[in-house]
Amino acid sequence: MTAPAVPAGAGGVVVARRQPGLLRQILRRPDGLAGAAILLVFTVLAVIPDILTGPLQTAITATGPRLAPPSVEFPLGTDELGRSMLNLTVHATRISMVIGLLATLVTVLIGAVLGIVSGYVGGRFDALVMRIADFFLVIPTFVLAIILTAIIRDVLGTGSREIFGIRLSLITIVVVIGITSWSSTARIIRSQTLSLKERAFVDRARVVGAGAGHIMRRHILPNVTNLIVANAVLTFAGAILTETTLSFVGLGDPFQPSWGQLLDAARTVGAPGLGAWWYFMPAGVGIVLVVFAFTLLGSALDAILNPKLQSRR
Amino acid sequence: MPQPPRTRAVRSIAVLALVGGLLLPAAAPAAAADPLILRVGTDQKLETLNPWHSVTVADYEIFQLQYDLLVSFGQNLEPSPGFADTWESSDDALTHTFHIRDGMKWSDGEPATCEDARWTYQFVLDVVASETGYVGSGYLEPYLTNTGAKTVTCTDASTLVVETEFPTTLLTQAYIPILPKHIWSQYTQEQIGDAEADGFFVNEPPVVGSGPYVAVEWEPGQFIRMARNENYWGKAGAADEVIFQTFAGSDTMVQALKAGAVDYIRGISADLWDALEGEPDIATVEGFSNGYSYLSWNTKGNSEGYNGSTSALTDVAFRDALGYALDLDKLVDATLAGHGVAGDSQVPPYHAKWYVQPAERRTFDLAEADRRLTAAGYTRNAAGNRVDKDGKEINLRLTWPDSEEEMATNAQFIQGWFAELGITVDAYVTEEGKLLSDLVGPGLDGTADWDFYMWGWVGDPDPMSLLSFFTSFQIDNLNDSFYANARYDELFELQQRATDEAQRHALIQEMQEIFYRDSPYHVLYYDNVLDAYRTDKFVGWINQPPEGGTPIFGYGYPGYLALIDAASVTPEPTAAPTEAPTASEGAATPAPSADGGPASGGDNTTILLLAAVVAIVTIVVVGLLMARRRSAAPTEDE
């Protein structure tokens, strides 16, 4: 059996084409609007941190005093190296968001490909994939993530090479999140594929002689795109939480602080006991707001894509 | 032997609760016939009562409280009575006689005699001679083997005679607990030394010991409760019990100290320690470190079997030049918040008797580093990058174990400084287990696949172990830089046998000079130990040594016995310290600021946090309310 991988671009193009309609629908809903607005703010922070706060400060380029409270010069105070917390937090936004985004892409790519192929092809392949998916759904993935991080870091290496501006040590986290969280996406996409498979237009295509790869790409994929988008939104929130938690237990990279890494650093320095609230509050608020925004978006999408639920209200 | 870097591993990451302090009244349930308890907080795990498995500073503290050393340490680290009362060596320093106190008893009432000491020392000698060669996961055996001890005999019930292969003064420094033979001889070497053997001797409480306190309760990993040994041979300590408690991090520990839930805390992080300054009834103490953090070079570079990235690593001139590119004072300021001393010698200044500052200390001077590199033949290429003598660009890999989080700060600086010299530094943390494997050289089937890395060592009362890491005999063992120098080896053996202090000093001085000149390591800094204790429950805290020491967690136990019940000296005895701020208002302590002081930081935080939470909730609720109102229209459309 052939299992043609869906090129990452294909899904993206379709999404892009469909987005205006979906986006307008989202923005018309209050929860969608609120979620989108919050995300827009954080996206701006993530895209142009250098313009907003200058390049990421290091131990060498730091200019402030040790653990200074907020002031005019340092609106969010400084850390123990005298770096501006505003600078760090904004750059951490970028790191957290990029890791979240990459992890989501990996997760959704694995989940969607396996879901569509397994649903369409069926048979033993389907049974195997779904057993494995069930396995990942059941086991405590966080403990697995902790263990995998050590192993994958060993495989990828930990040097300062960067991919998409992210150090290898953090790319590890992306991979780990991908491995541990693809299963629910795969399950959802698969069940949608199963029902699409029985539809008339797929039958017609098959009768005309279209290959399995063609049908999956041209007929199934476009019809599960919305579902993929909705799933990606929730995956993104989960990815941010997982990254944060992994960093908090010490698996982050101090050379590229994410929000979780900042919280870990704050804990190490003893910021709470020192009353240095400015050290951990910005990152904490950032995490909650972003996850909250994704949750709102998720519920908006859910309502839009599951009109059944909507009409019943 | 030292407690190698692994010690610190346990100390550092552990995990942490963010904020702490036992403030509840229920927290001090001892109300009735209150035993006077000294509560000691540490961030190290309390994982063993079997001294052969002691690794951390806390482990050592526990065993040395319950077991005497043959000769202990006094306030000035001078040899003082331990299991033996007096001792003398023959003129040739080959025969050493120890007089064991008469009538001494173990805590279970059995007589403690020369036979116990003999059995313990013989056990070590037998272990070292055996196939395994070591006992337990600790590092105690070399204390005896370093002395050249050959035979151990009891000439009578109170006289122990040790004969050594070569003249030595180190027997009084032997950090080996004398164990009760009637208990320990029931177990085989394997049962004592191998934690995974059948019938492993855990040494469950109640422990039988000869020291002032013995363990009576143990929750592995969490706390050890020790009660006064009524049979202790010396003056009884004021505290009826000593409890060692593991904390998850500095923050909780400090809160607990402020609240009076502990009386002494060990190893506080710098900023929290600074913030304790001026707290009522709390004294802070900064101890000089008997150890250091270092930058170790793979001095074999890329020679056969080794996998350093450049041949330059093997060149003393290269390493020397880079020494000028290290602003050690800056590292002390940034990484240690100023609580340490820039490093030079492998013998920390803590060893006032042995430490010699190098005559020509390198200073931070990037221009000088650049000049020296160029002079040594390491020039820049067109791109401005430094090239080695094989014409290859020098890109160094710098790493450190994940247990030493603060090293990341050092790495940021080093990366920046070396970049100015045209040397790219690839800095990354390595999982500790992997680092241990990576460091190993071909002698142990390893690949030595590294350039330079950071970690730390902790030393003993005698500088012996700290000197040994640079001898070639320790290659493939504790000499991780693969440094070999015949003169250094020779000096090491000479100082080991030197019985005249002045003579030994001269030898050790030369060793320090060679070390500094050849730079197998750059010692980054001697990191101070930051402790704090309460002064309202016990008084009489004295440091060991008085200059640069700490009251407890030293060598031997004089600090515990020096303590005095504060209630017995205060004119108006204060009630048992049940609660923190509120209670101290009524107490005799003239500290009106007591309730404002400790809480102010927290209050501030609390208010801000509450404000933030309220703000967020408000935003959400308002948002949702607005949302609802607006959503009414479209829903009806559908």
Add this chain to the structure above:
Amino acid sequence: MGLQYVLRRVATAIFTIVLIVLLNFLLFRAMPGSPERILLGRMPGVTPQILQETRERWGLDKPLVPDQLVRYVASTLQGDLGFSYSARGRPVTDVLAQRLGPTLLLFGLGEAFAIVMGLVLGAYSGWKRGGVVDYVGNGVSLILYSTPYFLLGMGLLLVFATGLGWFPTFGMSTAGATYAGPVDRLVDYGSHLVLPLATVALGLIGQYAILMRSSVIETLGEDYVTTARAMGFRDTRVLRHHALPNAMLPTVTLVAINLGYVVAGAITVEVVFNWPGLGTLTVDALSSRDYPVLQGVFLLLSVAVVFANLAADLIYGVLDPRVRT
């Protein structure tokens, strides 16, 4: 319920456990650092002979498959999980046993609280849809749902322990305390339990509330309920007899599905409060490279979650006649 259904579920669970054991074996053979070096990590005077002996003793000189695998599976089946590196001399099973109780206590109670309070809150806000409780409850549920457990715990700690001083901040009891009586002991343990318990319950409550709310709303939309209400049946009766049973099924599923996620929460909540359970054990084992313990934790938690899921499936079968075949 049908025997076939039960058998199928049990077979799935066994299959999953086999996979877990295999994965556990492979993962820890892939951990960085050579095993014998890690085993000897703390030992001075390691010689090539000692390395070789260690390899032999642990069977590391034998091929991975089948020798090492067989050896691993055999000892795991016998309940032998090896020895902890850091807790010298203690079998992993002992270490796990010591930490299991506190975790069960904390998360058992936390789940119970969250379910009860979540269902009540959800039912009320669904019933009074559009009311103040609904808005506030919904907003708070979503915020709580978006907050990592450890942030929530840190917040509670900061306010109620450090700030107000109402509760102790760490551990499960006062170390070395001597209690006057059982009441004293209970008070001490109880006061230590409040904040971590609140964190767990708050972290979970939102999901149950949201679930119950939509179940109630759905039920209220059903024709027969509208009819019932029109016929004058009391609202509480409708709620109890229709909405609540409808919500029970998804709740059972959610508890099971959540378990894996709760474990992640467990780890961080325990870390924040220094609660002596499996979570702190995991992080300690991670930081001290105590691989046997980490392996044990993974095995224990995974198997526990599989059994919980199996139990949920079976309960589901009892509750819902449609899945009995």
